[in-house]
Amino acid sequence: MTDQAKHASMANAIRALAMDAVQAAKSGHPGLPMGAADIATVLFTNHMRFDPTDPNWPDRDRFVLSAGHGSMLLYSLLYLLGYDGMTIDQIRNFRQLGSITAGHPEYGHAAGIETTTGPLGQGIATAVGMAMAERGLNAGFGDDVVDHFTYVLASDGDLMEGISQEAIALAGHLKLNRLIVLFDDNQITIDGDISLSDSTDQVARFAASGWRAVRIDGHDPAQIDAALNDARNSDRPTLIAARTVIGFGAPTKAGKSSSHGAPLGDEEIAGARKALDWDSEPFEIPSDILDSWRMAGLRGRQLRKEWQERLDGLDAEQRGEFERRIAGDLPSGFAGAIDALKKQLAEEQPTMATRKSSELALEHVNAAVPETLAGSADLTGSNNTRTKEMEPYGAENYSGRFIHYGIREHGMAAAMNGIALHGGFIPYSGTFLVFADYCRPAIRLSALMGQRVIYVMTHDSIGLGEDGPTHQPVEHLAALRAIPGLNVFRPADATEAAECWQLALEDKERPSLIALTRQNLAPMRTDYEESNLCARGAYVIADCTDEASVSIFATGSEVEIAVAAKQALDEAGHPCRVVSVPSFELFHRQSPAYQQDVIGDAPVKVAVEAAVRQGWEAFIGCNGIFVGMGSFGASAPYQELYEHFGITAENIVEQVVERLEADQE
Numbered sequence: 104m105t106d107q108a109k110h111a112s113m114a115n116a117i118r119a120l121a122m123d124a125v126q127a128a129k130s131g132h133p134g135l136p137m138g139a140a141d142i143a144t145v146l147f148t149n150h151m152r153f154d155p156t157d158p159n160w161p162d163r164d165r166f167v168l169s170a171g172h173g174s175m176l177l178y179s180l181l182y183l184l185g186y187d188g189m190t191i192d193q194i195r196n197f198r199q200l201g202s203i204t205a206g207h208p209e210y211g212h213a214a215g216i217e218t219t220t221g222p223l224g225q226g227i228a229t230a231v232g233m234a235m236a237e238r239g240l241n242a243g244f245g246d247d248v249v250d251h252f253t254y255v256l257a258s259d260g261d262l263m264e265g266i267s268q269e270a271i272a273l274a275g276h277l278k279l280n281r282l283i284v285l286f287d288d289n290q291i292t293i294d295g296d297i298s299l300s301d302s303t304d305q306v307a308r309f310a311a312s313g314w315r316a317v318r319i320d321g322h323d324p325a326q327i328d329a330a331l332n333d334a335r336n337s338d339r340p341t342l343i344a345a346r347t348v349i350g351f352g353a354p355t356k357a358g359k360s361s362s363h364g365a366p367l368g369d370e371e372i373a374g375a376r377k378a379l380d381w382d383s384e385p386f387e388i389p390s391d392i393l394d395s396w397r398m399a400g401l402r403g404r405q406l407r408k409e410w411q412e413r414l415d416g417l418d419a420e421q422r423g424e425f426e427r428r429i430a431g432d433l434p435s436g437f438a439g440a441i442d443a444l445k446k447q448l449a450e451e452q453p454t455m456a457t458r459k460s461s462e463l464a465l466e467h468v469n470a471a472v473p474e475t476l477a478g479s480a481d482l483t484g485s486n487n488t489r490t491k492e493m494e495p496y497g498a499e500n501y502s503g504r505f506i507h508y509g510i511r512e513h514g515m516a517a518a519m520n521g522i523a524l525h526g527g528f529i530p531y532s533g534t535f536l537v538f539a540d541y542c543r544p545a546i547r548l549s550a551l552m553g554q555r556v557i558y559v560m561t562h563d564s565i566g567l568g569e570d571g572p573t574h575q576p577v578e579h580l581a582a583l584r585a586i587p588g589l590n591v592f593r594p595a596d597a598t599e600a601a602e603c604w605q606l607a608l609e610d611k612e613r614p615s616l617i618a619l620t621r622q623n624l625a626p627m628r629t630d631y632e633e634s635n636l637c638a639r640g641a642y643v644i645a646d647c648t649d650e651a652s653v654s655i656f657a658t659g660s661e662v663e664i665a666v667a668a669k670q671a672l673d674e675a676g677h678p679c680r681v682v683s684v685p686s687f688e689l690f691h692r693q694s695p696a697y698q699q700d701v702i703g704d705a706p707v708k709v710a711v712e713a714a715v716r717q718g719w720e721a722f723i724g725c726n727g728i729f730v731g732m733g734s735f736g737a738s739a740p741y742q743e744l745y746e747h748f749g750i751t752a753e754n755i756v757e758q759v760v761e762r763l764e765a766d767q768e
């Protein structure tokens with residue numbers, strides 16, 4: 104067989120599996136895998152370094168299928184290359200419950216899926232984070248142990264989404280030359296020809312952001328091969344715009360949107376088999392072709408062994424550190440650092456904004472945990488995420504630990520997913536809480552993938568004051584608490600801030616968001632406690648000796664208002680307890696007995712939070728008193744806003760007394 108014929112038969116194996124699996128599932132996207140099969144074949148047989156027997160080899164090349172709807176491309180590759188678990192039965196069960204071959208690639212379902220994709224644009228932006236982590240880890244451990252590429256297959260849709268611009272600009276600026284994007288330039292989207300909605304010159308666009316950008320024929324293996332070789336030797340990230348035909352091989356649907364997202368149908372598939380000269384039955388790959396693929400799968404084994412020898416050759420300390428960081432375990436000094444800080448805080452009793460408390464915690468964290476990779480979306484001085492020793496991360500200094508993400512919240516959040524997925528770093532970075540909306544699709548993916556990404560969100564309420572309602576989050580806490588698997592923290596003082604940081608860093612399987620104030624807060628935790636009280640999500644922070652008539656639940660800046668109300672209520676003969684609720688999610692994970700104990704049975708229950716009521720029913724029931732926001736905020740000094748919106752101790756007391764009196768009537 105000529106090389107050309109061998110290439111064609113290997114690529115056709117992908118095409119056949121894709122059209123047959125989509126047909127069997129009665130849904131899915133055959134067009135992209137059929138169109139991009141030539142690109143993928145050259146990439147995986149000649150360029151990608153990976154070892155299916157050790158899919159998590161830390162120095163493997165990463166492949167991100169940004170156009171996740173083309174999932175059958177990835178599943179076909181993983182099956183053909185011999186990844187454990189990706190059996191032909193899994194391909195037959197494409198899109199079925201319990202299979203590892205979900206509609207879109209889901210991280211954690213199968214080895215070889217580097218990230219969850221499907222929401223267009225996320226994959227390419229996540230890959231930028233992977234490439235950033237690669238350079239960062241390389242700067243720390245050297246070429247011998249970290250030196251790999253991140254390849255992306257992106258579609259028109261990926262490049263049309265706004266997040267791609269943030270990602271492209273960041274990657275170009277940072278000169279991430281180990282990032283290579285293969286653009287499946289098929290000029291078709293769901294609605295039809297790309298000319299319906301776009302006329303961007305993508306090559307010029309990438310070039311304008313500092314990329315090397317070339318055009319090739321995406322069905323010519325020699326051109327694909329040469330372009331990849333050039334890309335790997337570039338001093339900049341590379342875009343390879345590969346012109347392809349969507350649904351390549353389908354007799355009437357190739358080149359048309361009708362091949363994008365629906366089964367081709369029996370007749371069309373029969374025609375494609377003929378055109379591609381593919382005689383095998385559905386889900387059958389001729390043994391010589393499967394052998395060729397499996398041989399390609401073996402290519403990396405030797406490379407991986409050589410890498411292992413180089414790692415073994417490092418001195419024990421460096422090797423241990425590398426392995427610890429890849430495993431994601433915190434250094435042994437971490438817990439002690441937090442404890443020392445808590446003792447210091449108990450002694451000093453500082454009054455400060457929690458964004459400042461967070462910075463103080465980070466001074467201790469960053470000294471003890473070398474793998475934190477910090478950042479901010481151009482609000483460094485406001486988010487307080489950069490600690491003293493941190494140098495900026497950049498093309499001239501990949502060992503820097505602070506990333507100036509620019510005004511790119513969405514790109515930042517997705518990049519953090521990539522950094523976490525890559526391994527070796529714990530990413531955290533900041534913006535204003537109100538702009539959580541700009542990060543939300545990526546936050547959702549952090550949670551869906553169970554990644555330890557830490558979002559620092561400051562200016563967390565009307566308490567930010569004069570910037571006004573555009574900058575004052577109101578619905579954001581509730582909206583974020585609605586994301587399954589995301590820890591949302593809102594610490595009430597410096598001690599709680601330190602404890603929330605500890606919890607966020609120790610939770611290897613979930614992202615966390617820490618909401619912090621702009622305004623100063625008095626210390627609420629006056630005594631040193633060895634245990635982390637925030638770990639249970641809610642706890643009694645101020646108790647009463649008599650049976651409580653009132654329980655007040657509050658978070659963050661409103662805890663001190665609740666405590667002031669308690670003092671007045673106690674004095675008025677209405678014994679009151681205050682529960683601080685730094686995290687709904689952690690509280691809901693406690694035993695029913697603990698939850699019941701904390702909620703208690705005081706006849707009047709009050710929740711205070713400078714945000715909307717949604718979600719508080721779990722604490723105060725339907726008829727509890729809620730003191731918070733029911734509208735957008737306003738522009739004014741924050742003390743006036745708290746008065747204006749009635750989030751005051753006086754208002755709480757008034758409402759409680761009214762309720763107690765009404766109950767007595």
Ligand SMILES: Cc1ncc(C[n+]2csc(CCOP(=O)(O)OP(=O)(O)O)c2C)c(N)n1
Pocket residue numbers: 132134135170172173221222223224258259260261264287289291292293349363
């Ligand atoms: C953020 C987002 N919006 C919309 C969709 C739905 N969707 C899936 S594929 C697609 C566009 C298809 O065009 P293209 O990206 O060029 O893929 P191709 O047709 O080449 O397979 C759309 C709108 C999505 N997956 N993600």
